[in-house]
């Protein structure tokens with residue numbers, strides 16, 4: 007007879023992580039060109055590649071965010087810096103030209119060449135449409151036009167004396183890429199001004215930016231053709247000011263960046279961001295959580311996506327310092343139980359070591375993945391290369407490490423991520439992360455190519471043409487530590503490094 011009074015097994019809930027599972031192969035009738043890795047980042051934003059770079063001070067600043075958006079993913083700017091500095095970083099990404107400049111800097115015909123030179127230096131651009139007081143295009147002027155006038159005469163020479171006046175080759179507002187390319191080629195133009203039927207300037211295409219944007223056909227762009235960017239926010243102190251400054255700077259996605267997101271103050275902040283008329287149009291990601299109930303709280307608060315991960319990160323010590331966490335595959339699955347019915351995407355944050363884990367995360371219930379260590383070795387991450395025994399490395403540290411949380415002569419803005427905003431003395435900090443280094447891997451483009459190449463293969467092996475198909479049809483098999491050993495190279499001494507494998 008069973009003992010009716012015995013409590014339910016307190017350890018009955020088994021948590022699994024990436025190394026505990028593999029994906030089952032499935033029937034496949036796909037050509038490589040059939041495979042589409044587009045996935046949802048938030049309720050309103052989709053990405054061509056479901057990769058996000060972590061909001062960490064050794065991973066994402068503007069250079070990395072630009073590179074991520076160009077590849078078709080998204081960078082989330084870290085917040086271990088002042089509000090002004092973080093907003094400037096957002097601005098730098100949004101100003102990166104992607105082809106068609108929708109509000110080009112213009113100059114009037116009566117401006118002097120001295121003023122033209124100053125403007126060119128200030129905006130770091132070399133050519134300007136010349137417009138009258140009604141914004142009608144009357145000519146083009148470039149740095150080159152300056153060269154034929156002695157500097158001594160710049161203060162007295164006016165723009166309309168040196169500009170190339172109308173009639174110019176122009177394009178209509180809303181011109182297609184193909185038509186613009188034809189015009190640029192046919193007339194060997196450096197710049198193509200775009201005008202409306204009344205002759206008013208509406209845009210400018212420069213051949214340099216156009217070529218660059220052709221190199222990045224997958225790039226993540228907003229409605230105005232600018233690169234997309236995310237930025238991290240907290241919920242303590244001046245968090246609201248930070249959020250609004252970032253919105254003013256043009257941020258596309260605000261990402262709640264905290265180790266434990268299931269807290270009232272943050273949930274209230276997400277609610278406020280999604281209801282205040284000044285902020286409700288920006289996409290807001292809640293996080294981090296690792297349970298169904300934690301995810302549900304963000305869904306109920308109106309979050310546009312939920313980020314999952316308590317302690318899986320390569321540099322994290324949260325689980326050993328606090329004893330708290332949920333193995334990542336289970337955490338993602340649990341969160342998806344709350345998010346899926348509401349149509350809210352899930353982001354699997356941390357713990358990925360190889361490309362194969364991207365597909366595992368997607369099948370477990372995620373829609374995209376956030377990566378720290380896999381990206382930290384990229385050329386575009388902050389920090390210099392370090393040479394150790396002839397090998398190149400880049401610094402990588404947890405945002406809860408001593409280095410990121412202690413002041414060391416500078417203010418730390420990352421302490422509140424770990425509930426320690428009020429700790430004033432460095433020796434009272436309880437770190438939840440470590441400081442280290444990862445091998446230098448070269449430009450993000452090559453790193454992303456390997457990661458997405460791996461995901462393509464996952465989709466081929468499982469017979470999934472799209473990410474939703476992978477999510478719907480992907481099946482796991484649970485494995486043992488013996489099979490994990492079998493999965494990795496074994497019984498061989500590796501003699502040549504592979505670009506996508508760094509060992510256990």
Ligand code: XMP
Nearest residue numbers: 060319320322356357378379404405406439
């Ligand atoms: P990976 O494994 O990709 O993880 O390197 C990156 C994610 O780890 C989280 N993170 C931390 N977690 N202590 C933690 O417990 C830390 O110091 C720390 N720093 C970052 C974060 O979610 C990041 O995206």
